[in-house]
Amino acid sequence: MPRTKPLRKDAQRNRDLLIKAARELYAARGLDVSLDEIARTAGVSSGTLYNHFPDRTDLIDAVFADRAATVVRIAENALAMEPWEGLVHFLERVCEQQAADRGYNDLVSRRVPQAPPTDEHLRGYELMQQIVKRARESGTLRDDVTLEDLAFVTWGTARTVEATAGIRPQAWRRHLALMLDGFRTPAPHPLPEPPLRPEELVNAMRECS
Amino acid sequence: MPRTKPLRKDAQRNRDLLIKAARELYAARGLDVSLDEIARTAGVSSGTLYNHFPDRTDLIDAVFADRAATVVRIAENALAMEPWEGLVHFLERVCEQQAADRGYNDLVSRRVPQAPPTDEHLRGYELMQQIVKRARESGTLRDDVTLEDLAFVTWGTARTVEATAGIRPQAWRRHLALMLDGFRTPAPHPLPEPPLRPEELVNAMRECS
């Protein structure tokens, strides 16, 4: 834990304004908003933005810092439910987050050099493992599906949300439902390719465009 | 049909060089390659590029002009097969095209202001309708799935290909297989959202980021 001395009052205020502006612009238009525009929207100069967030990713990290905790909370709720309902609940809630925030949608599916995973991330990872394991052992989730396969849901939802956000904001629910029926089919056909290994998934998530 | 007078010999050669360079760069790096770089790769000046292709989309249209015919050919082959096998064949071949060419992957899934549909496009559309109808009537494809739902496959594959191209180039096949099992499950669950209407899909395909 880097012990940082408290910010000066005006500095803290500007920092908050920047995060607020970034959060709103990211949500509306995705992560490609220019840093100058964020500064302008926040009502501070671009120098101040760079002073607080030297790197583009520092700002993104700050804006989405709480999201890992949200995922953990969703996962905990899911684990309090029946195995299959829990999995569905988890995926629906996470996809809702994607659908509600274009920046988050970019973050979970696209490049964006990530900060190193926090304890919260690791905890989320463990809970997700449990969600998948439970669903599989309950006999509902087909047993050749792994945690890594959930990335297909994230990626698929990401693109569907992008394409349909302005036209049929709920279209992703249909996409998700179709995928879920693939996950729990009573008549699974052999999958043509082994699942991604955990480190492959990490790399895929980091991968740049 | 706009009757255009034939190009001068050197002009035709430069045009071909430009299309060739664009095709290669697009395939390798997607549609965001800069026009100057394409001109440089082709060995002509940027002025010449703009002379031949005033608009960015003119070049994209020229590069991918033959793809609609390819889709028609794939669809025709698919219709010569058993209904379900035909559908699978069609989707696999189209996704292979996406996986093999980042530019095409961008084209089918992302924005990119499109040229008005050609006769070839309309024919492809009709054949796809038949493929879906046959598969549904054969009892294999669940009967609440429409042609428009195939867009979920395109979109999902697009993102999965982007994310995994450098890591596990065949990962999309697993994603596709899972979706296909959702399409033919013997135990379909009601879908939470009506299918996209044809004009909604057109708009979604046109939609910009």
Added chain:
DNA sequence: GAATAAGTTGACTGTGGTCTCAACTTGTTC
């Protein structure tokens, strides 16, 4: 209420992209 550290500013540099155009070169025509 000085003195000082902390923070802000905005003009500026640099980069990389789109697109234009006047001067030039080349192919074609007769």
Added chain:
DNA sequence: GAACAAGTTGAGACCACAGTCAACTTATTC
């Protein structure tokens, strides 16, 4: 092979963005 049309060239205008910094302003400390 002249003359004209067709096509090419590349420097440069223009823009949007990232990122820097010396001069300035403000909060805090004693």
